[in-house]
Amino acid sequence: MPDASPPSPSASLAEWLAWWERLHPTGIDMGLDRVRAVAARLGLVQRGRLTGGHPPQVITVAGTNGKGSTAAMLASLAHGHGRRVGMYTSPHLVRYNERVIIDGEPAGDAQLVAGFVEVEKARAVAPAVSLTYFEAGTLCALWCLVHAELDLLVLEVGLGGRLDAVNIIDADVAVVTTIARDHAGFLGNDIAHIGREKAGIFRAGRPAVLGSDALPESVAEAAAERQAPVYALGKAFSRTPLTPDGWAFHREAGPSLAALPDPGLPLDNAATALQALALAGIDLDPTALRRALAQVSLPGRMQWHGQWCLDVGHNPHAAAYVAGRLAARAAPGRRWCLLGMLDDKDAAGVIAALAPAISDWVCVSLDGPRGRDAQALAADVVAGGGRVRHCAASPEAGAEWLDEQLADDDIVLVAGSFFTVGALLATPRFDGSA
Helix, strand or coil: CCCCCCCCCCCCHHHHHHHHHHHCCCCCCCCCHHHHHHHHHHCCEECCEECCCCCCEEEEEECCCCHHHHHHHHHHHHHHCCCCEEEECCCCCCCHHHHEEECCEECCHHHHHHHHHHHHHHHHCCCCCCCCHHHHHHHHHHHHHHCCCCCEEEEECCCCCCCCHHHHCCCCEEEECCCCCCCHHHHCCCHHHHHHHHHHHCCCCCCEEECCCCCCHHHHHHHHHCCCCEEEECCCEEECCCECCEEEEEECCCCCEEEECCCCCCHHHHHHHHHHHHHCCCCCCHHHHHHHHHHCCCCCCCEEECCEEECCCCCHHHHHHHHHHHHCCCCCCCEEEEECCECCCCHHHHHHHHHHHCCEEEEECCCCCCECCHHHHHHHHHHCCCCEEEEECCHHHHHHHHHCCCCCCCEEEEECCHHHHHHHHCCHHHHCCC
16 A cells, blocks of 8 residues: 555545555456445445435446447437436546546546545545555445436446446346457456356346347356346347438337437447346337437547547457448548557457558557557558558657648548547547647
């Protein structure tokens, strides 16, 4: 533990975040004992349920890819049906406040500081408990959300499922979107094992929504072991392909919904969100759904700014989806990729998945102990048969170089990491200040 005392209640959010970064000896320390103990001291959770006179319903979303887009659509659709919704996601792109959304707006600095003050008070009670940055942030988020008098909470799992900090809450509806290899240092490379870890959010007697028809059998097996009723894509519910007239959602228990607009996010995730909301007791209204789907947005997921498309995809499964969307877009000029990745990610796999949609590459370095050097990334691109046009010391420097190269009919994909996309979203060209 750090020698210094914690920040004062009047300290800034940045000072509190720096404190939590220093507190625990490791950044990721899987397990629920520490966070569960402090949640009990805070009076937030009793036997897996949120406290309070009218605790909100909880939908928890786990998976390798699609968690963020599914959570965003859940929140938007529920809000469109008149519910007061809170959402907790991670990581953030530009500002930490993005992790905690209360009724459609990011939590303010003062709200988050107040939550961190309470978390620190509870943590420090003898015997003191050491919390990771993520664990402290999860408890702060729950404190803010519980005190906001909401109808529904949407909680995105940060890593895994069974041992993730959000899993101290028993979800009323649990969702698993997709399963793929990622975070191998913590979850391993065995797909069946990864599936069981993600399925650790399921609870007895409460719906388990399976948002992909390609999940390993271990996910459904884990649901059966936990006696959680399963609602699987392709069985209990389905969706049609997108056409000029929209797409349709079908389910076994309820009317079909047609002429739904393209949310600009994967339709499997949209259908999964609709099924989860129905299981949470929301009577799906076609007009409200169409309005909410047309308005849903998620920064850093196929986010277009003129010629530039930003997507945080950082594993082969996510990259393949992005490549498919790019391939479907008319672009007579060059198709550039500004790529920056962390060293513990499958760079070769991401490059191979993107390659069919990319003609020219710009590789950029990312800072920090996990950051991958641009030259090393370029070697992977060349090994995969790609043409590297430039290497830059940062995403910002790569974008500046590209500004001098782009023709009017070129497009640029910015991809590979939250850090790559976040760095550019913080610049005037993308944050609206230019």
